[in-house]
Amino acid sequence: MTRNAVRRRLREVFHGSVGDEQGGVDFVISARPAASEASFHDLKEEFERALRRLEVGGG
Template identity: 85%
Template sequence: MSRGRRTRLTDSPEFERVYRQGRVYRGKLFSVHAFPNGLGHPRLGLSVSKRVGGAVVRNTVRRRLREVFHTSVGEGHGGMDFVISARPAASEASFQDLKEEFERALRRLEAGGV
């Protein structure tokens, strides 16, 4: 999957649509909102507030979450928009912890639960 601009959510209205109309998974490290986009490829939006930590910590969490997304989302999630909102615990989590929680979120969202 390419990692360019086409895989990112950047506009406020896009975030709002996913928040308001999408399904949600709430975990201890982050919450994931998901909503179909009709584009045929997945897109990611990240929300990492100052409660997570300083600028260096927030950027580290963003990079890790972006990599988790790209390694976990396959063709089965082709037309979905995802918004991940990091919780403060994400700053202490390992990459593997983030990956496991994101994969758990995908399974729950696919099952229609939560």
Template identity: 45%
Template sequence: MLPARHRLRTSADFSHTVRSGVRQGRRNVVLYAALSDDGAPSRFGFIVSKAVGNAVTRNLVKRRLREVGAETLRERPTGVDVVVRALPAASSADWTALRSDYASALRGALRRLEPSQESGASPDGTEVG
């Protein structure tokens, strides 16, 4: 289970992450990520609608997503807010498929969020300015 300080709790937190962050979709999940204030703990939120399945299925999907969120937290304890929306396909996905889709989406989102290492360089690699 994720500690309370690492959970997105309010509708405003979810909305901010979804609207101002980047979006990465995969077969089983859609992941939204936004950079948070420097030093702020990473926070996670999960959206698992009734379209995913009955209560037992939704809870299983949520438990699996919380676990991969906890793994991410060990690697990145600060600096990012993540919202994961489970798609209906997640109900029939096994643990490895769900984990793989989450990890792939997170890598893509972080790649888009992180500032380029080559600031000051143009797309063709020549120095600008």
């Protein structure tokens, strides 16, 4: 998968999990090389796990 494909997937994961309710919080997402092999479901699960650790949301 190309870098841009990973970027599109992560953008979709972000908007599906956080949407426009960011509450003045900035997010920086750093995709590791393994992200290119991960399924959409795996990316979504990992992102939501990170949000729960930050107590920002993600349900």
